[in-house]
Amino acid sequence: MAVIKQERVSxxxxxxxKIYMASQWHPLLKKRVYGPSRQNKKDAKQDDAKLTLQIKKEVKEEKVKKQSEEFFGKVADTWLEANKKTYADQTYRTYRGYLDHYIFPVFEDVPISAIEPKHILNLKKSLEDGNNPKKRKYGAETVNKCINVLCDVFNFAVSPLKLIDGKDNPMIGIKRNKVPYIAKPTWSDEQISVFLTSREAKESHYYAMFCCQILLGPRPSETCGLAENDYDPDRQCFYMHRTLNKHGVLEDNMKGSNSFRAVYLPDTLNKIVKKKLLWKKEMRLQYPDLFDNDFLFNTEIGTPVRPDHLYRMFTRTEKRYNSNHNEKLPVITLYGCRHTFATTNYERGESDKVLSEIMGNTPATFLQKYAHIHGDRKQQSLDAFENIIFKTGNEN
Known part of the structure; x- marks a missing residue:
């Protein structure tokens, strides 16, 4: 505590x-601060006591604030907001969900520098064996997604935040789980032809969208987000640059940079889409209030087609076909049309580079999902070659 005395001449x-002032060193401001001028030394001492308490309070608040900034939850929130513009809206919501549902219940209020590899492994194990707040066992894909998010957060803490040293990153050595391959049901060329030429498919209001999904392999949200200006009937081309999500929100952020693309429409598909666009223009003349939007595809009442609605319409049409025919089609989802496009064309010998460009993937992502197709063909080729050799009786 200090009270200084000064003499001033009027x-x-x-x-x-003679005047008296409280004077204290402020560690946050790194300079001396003063109280008001007093003619009474007693008043100055009271000011000094108040000033001391105020400085202690500010130092404590700053300490708490600094500590809170180093908590995992604060760092994770900062990382997600810093990268918000680089992620598609759906990706951002997915990461937000993984943080809130799986990671924050364990790490939110823990200092990020206190988290060690053993804590990460404990979280991983709790997700796998169901010993978590939700008492659920999660698969390899969910666990791996949590590990991916944790890696990004801790890398962000290393740089640019510099809250932990690179060698102390707890994610070093943490391995992801092996995801078992599960073959997704798809349609053959013959089954695609049977479905798209069937009465059940052609009678559907969404027939043009079904054709786009099966023949071009886009994401359903991309088909739903197409605008009239994104379709060039003369050049027979779609320009993919926006999506419509299941909540009816139009998003300009695509899945990745490769998702911004131009896609060629074969002749028959071009005619089908052009016919649907002409239908919309005719309906707009009759019902201008209902069809007053720029979407290429609309419902019967003129509203944009959401992916979840298109999913239901595809499933309904598929069920109707199978109930009316003796030879049933394998049951696939709307997204299964995308897998069907990739599988049938890759089996036909089309290159992964061409298919990935059409579908809006990177070649690496495409191969990660569909490399097993050529792997199976290689195995069949080697088995056939072995059978030819050993049939000659030279196996001994």
Whole structure:
């Protein structure tokens, strides 16, 4: 505690006055701060006491604030907001969900520098064996997604935040689980032809969208988000640059940079889409209030087609076909049309580079999902070659 005394000379009267002021060093401001001028030393001492308490309070608040900034939850929130513009809206919501549902219940209020590899492994194990707040066992894909999010957060803490040293990153050595391959049901060329030429498919209001999904392999949200201006009937082309999500929100952020693309429409598909666009223009003349939007595809009442609605319409049409025919089609989802496009064309010998460009994937992502197709063909080729050799009787 300190009270300083000063003598000041009045310019008017020439008399000398004694004044007292509280004076304290402020560690946050890194300079000395002063209280008001007092003629009474007792008042200055009271000011000094108040000033001391105020400084202690500010130092404590700053300490708490600094500590809170180093908590995992604060770092994770900062990382997600810093990268919000680089992620598609759906990706951002997915990461937000993984943080809130799986990671924050364990790490939110833990100092990020206190988290060690053993804590990460404990979280991983709790998700696998169901010993978590939700008492659920999660598969390899969910666990791996959590590990991916944790890696991004801790890398962000290393740089640019510099809250932990790179060698102390707890994600070093943490391995992802092996995801078992599960073959997704798809349609053959013959089954695609049978479905798209069937009465059940052609009678559907969404027939043009079904054709786009099966023949071009886009994501359903991309088909739903197409605008009239994104379709060039003369060049027979779609320009993919936006999506419509299941909540009816139009998004300009695509899945990745490769998702922004131009896709060629074969002749028959071009005619089908052009016919659907002409139908919309005719309906707009009759019902201008209902069809007043720029979407290429609309429902019967003129509203945009959401992916979940298109999913239901495809499933309904598929069920109707199978109930009316003896030879049933394998049951696939709307997204299964995308897998069907990739599988049938890759089996036909089309290159992964061409298919990935059409579908809006990177070649690496495409191969990760569909490399097993050529792997199976290689195995069949080697088995056939072995059978030819050993049939000659030279196996001994």
């Amino acid at each position: 310019k008017k009267t020439g008399k000398t006055k």
